[in-house]
Amino acid sequence: MATAFTNARIFDGDGWHEDRALVVDDGKVVGIVAKNDLSPGVTIVDSEQAIMIPGFIDLQVNGGGGVMLNDDRSVDGIRKICEAHAKFGTTGLLPTLITDTPDITAAAIDAGVKARQARIPGFLGLHLEGPHLSIARKGTHHPRLIRPMEDTDLQRLLAIGNDVGTRMITIAPENVTLQQVEALAQGGFIVSLGHSDATYETAKAYAEAGARLVTHLFNAMSPLENRSPGLVGAGLDLGELSCGIIADGFHVHPASMRTAIRSKRGPGHVFIVTDAMSTIGTNLDGLLLNDRQIYRKNGRLTLADGTLAGADIDMLSSVLFVHRELGIEFEESVRMASLYPAQAIGIGERKGMLLAGYDADFVVLDADLRMKSTWISGQQVYEA
Structure with a gap:
């Protein structure tokens, strides 16, 4: 009825x-x-x-409700992450695996297959952020786990098929070839460029090969310079690319965010991601990632050396930051958290x-x- x-x-x-x-x-x-x-x-x-x-759609969610996907690679773990973010308006998300071992990656994929079979509310698929990134732009990813994509890696990824729903992967051109990106895109993966020192020209070539997104614009990538636009410049200038951005006021300066939103060439958009960790919806004062302590203080998550380690923000707070702190109209702020991410992964005809x-x-x-x-x-x- x-x-x-x-x-x-x-x-x-x-x-x-x-x-x-x-x-x-x-x-x-x-x-x-x-x-x-x-x-x-x-x-x-x-x-x-x-x-x-x-409802909000978050394409980069490392954890929530006290759970990190890296640590709890189970249907119950994915359910807890989805439930934690639903409290803040997220109705669809991609649990995200931060660079880890092949065994842990395989276990996370298996959990994603089972989560889809279980029809967990809010589960859209998986985002594999690494391990094929640039060590020079590693951010909080553990350098000993970063490595080139081998043919066996590619075949394992392509074998997943549609069993987990949406399949998104963040790669760096430094460790993944154009041919591998083309194969991933033809195999149904949403390929995102990130954690990379790629030049504008390289990013353009990878977009032509099938890459469609840029992972957390400005962070862990080659910057926009006068004669070297870098990955930031490519993300904003190439219309076929959509760019996720972390809207917590720590990862990106508000002026840079406003500039990016105003200058993004269509049809792609700048959209909001949280890059949230297990702290969301909890009183935890930190967490462990790959056996390294991450500290939570005043809205920030950092390693001991001060390196930002994911974000401590939910989707509604991100939308309100964009609206109130950046001066973006509320309606556009909502679209940045719903319609634009839906379009970025090809589900804009049924969600957003x-x-x-x-x-x-x-x-x-x-x-x-x-x-x-x-x-x-x-x-x-x-x-x-």
Whole structure:
């Protein structure tokens, strides 16, 4: 039976609807209609003057709820990560494996296959961030685990097929060939460039081979310079690339973020990722990654030497940072966390908006933009 959510301001991803109802049936959006046009027998949910927006999609989530995918490579671990981020409006995410051993990578992939079979709410697939990165731009990735992609690595990746859902991989041209990227892209992988000193020209060649994303723009990559645009310049200038960005105020200066958002050449967009660690939704004061201590203090996560080690921010906080601190209109901030990441991984025709036929994934906020509830496929998965 259909359900109608009434008494809310509804943002469908394009525009606002006032004094209308969001109608949901069988996990899908039926439409946004006038209350007088509701069918008899529809179940009415009074949203009490709330704000309804499309659910957030996070393509880089290392952990949450006290769990890191690197440490808990299980269906239950993935479920805990998804549940932790649902409390902050995330209705779809890619659990992300930070550079690790081949055995741990294989275990994470197996967990992803089982998580998809279990239909865990919010699970979209996996993001493998490494191990085929540049040691010079390693960031918090352990240098002894970084290595070139071998033919056996490529064949193992291609063998995954569609069993985990969306397959995203971050690679550096320093350790992956153009031919390997072409094979990955043709095999269904979303290839992202990151942790690299690649030149503009190299990044362009890899985009032509099938790369489509840039991982956490500005961080762990060659910068934009006057005669050397680098990976940052390529990400902004090449329309076929979309760029994730960490919006916590620590990873990227607000002025750089504003400049990137204004200058990004389409059809690709700058979209928000959290790069969140296990601390989200907990009171943990730190965590271990590859046997190294990461410290949590004042919104930052760092190694002992001060190197940023992932982020300590959730999606709603990221959206509000972009809106309030960068001065980006609220509607565009929401699109950066919903529609644009959905488009970046090829699911923009079913997620990221509240239009007829789309998945009924949405967030309910109060008038002050605080969390009230999260809904996935028309089912409530969190209530504040």
